[in-house]
Amino acid sequence: MASKKVIAVFGATGAQGGSVARAILKSKKFAVRAVTRDVTRPKALELQDLGAEVVKGDLNDKASVEAVLKGAYGAFVVTNFWDHLSKEKEVCQGKMVADAAKRLGVQHVVYSGLENVKQLSGGKLEVPHFDGKGEVEDYFWSIGIPMTSVRMAAYFENFLSMWKPVKATDGDYYTLALPMGDVPMDGISVADIGTVVLSIFNSPEEFLGKAVGLSAEALTIQQYADVLSKILGKEVQDAKITPEAYEKLGFPAAEEIANMCRFYQMKPDRDVKLTHRLNPKVKSFSQFMSENQGALKGM
Ligand SMILES: NC(=O)c1ccc[n+]([C@@H]2O[C@H](COP(=O)([O-])OP(=O)(O)OC[C@H]3O[C@@H](n4cnc5c(N)ncnc54)[C@H](OP(=O)(O)O)[C@@H]3O)[C@@H](O)[C@H]2O)c1
Secondary structure: OOOOOEEEEOOOOOHHHHHHHHHHHHHOOOEEEEEEOOOOOHHHHHHHHOOOEEEEOOOOOHHHHHHHHOOOOEEEEOOOHHHOOOHHHHHHHHHHHHHHHHHHOOOEEEEEEOOOHHHHOOOOOOOHHHHHHHHHHHHHHHOOOOEEEEEEOEEHHHHHOOOOOEEOOOOOOEEEOOOOOOOOEEEEOHHHHHHHHHHHHHOHHHHOOOEEEEOOEEEOHHHHHHHHHHHHOOOEEEOOOOHHHHOOOOOOOHHHHHHHHHHHOOOOOOEHHHHHHHOOOOOOHHHHHHHHHHHHOOO
16 A cells, blocks of 8 residues: 655644644544654654654754655644744744755645735734744745645634633623724634645645635624623623723733734634635634633633
8 A cells, every 4th residue: 555645744732733633643644744842742642642653853953844844745834933932033943944845845835824914014013923924924935835824813712811701800790802893803713723724735736825814703802702601601791902002911912912903903814614615613612612611610
């Protein structure tokens, strides 16, 4: 029997790469080469148990990236801005993978990209964790790599952590503070991304050379709050915070998230219909929260 084509999956121990690695392993269509800086991590061992070849690779080390991509048919590439908070570093990592993919003749890269907001807004808005990925997307195209860029909507999982409802100080209710005004914000469970990416690897003729925006659905912050109220049995409201107030909240990425929401208010292209075609089981926010309400039990 001919051996399966290999797909190298960066970030395989994380949310996006983990979802992609699992979906590919389940399909049995390709072999998975799961990349991690530490092959002894429990998440790496879990993937090994599921049938992945787990290999050591570091996006700051060119030789290791070349070793990972050698002989691979495809690669899923995600870089983690939040690991270092440096656009320059993220751009450097992305371009290094692109150069290595070119040298080694990788036939299909699926890159987890985003828009270069700084460029699109003529310098008015800066969202470093978007801008760097946009720069890397352009670099991939410019050196002629067979690539598909997938631009993810905000993870629904964020509502279980950094965006979880906060207890109001003036009453028995909770608020969601995201400066979106009344504009719907696209979202998706990161766990549903893997099947979407697998479908893209399965249809290179349709997706090579394209950037696709992924979203399960777009809801206003009040609609997100309504779903949370219904499922948690506690009143949750949109805090109706403005971007100007949000950026003064004082935590390190406050200005960046305020600018991200200003960009989201411009409705970047996220294709709900296509996302459902590529993963017919993609969950709505309501389904996602029903399955994950336990994470907010202590509220
Ligand atoms: N949160 C959102 O709503 C959202 C939406 C769209 C896009 N994003 C983007 O998603 C990215 C993060 O992806 P994620 O959520 O999957 O992150 P994650 O769950 O924190 O996982 C990060 C992964 O990156 C790997 N990694 C980090 N530094 C590495 C390096 N130097 N070399 C090799 N691997 C490295 C880690 O592997 P090891 O530690 O095992 O080496 C881990 O598997 C960010 O850049 C963010 O901008 C997030």
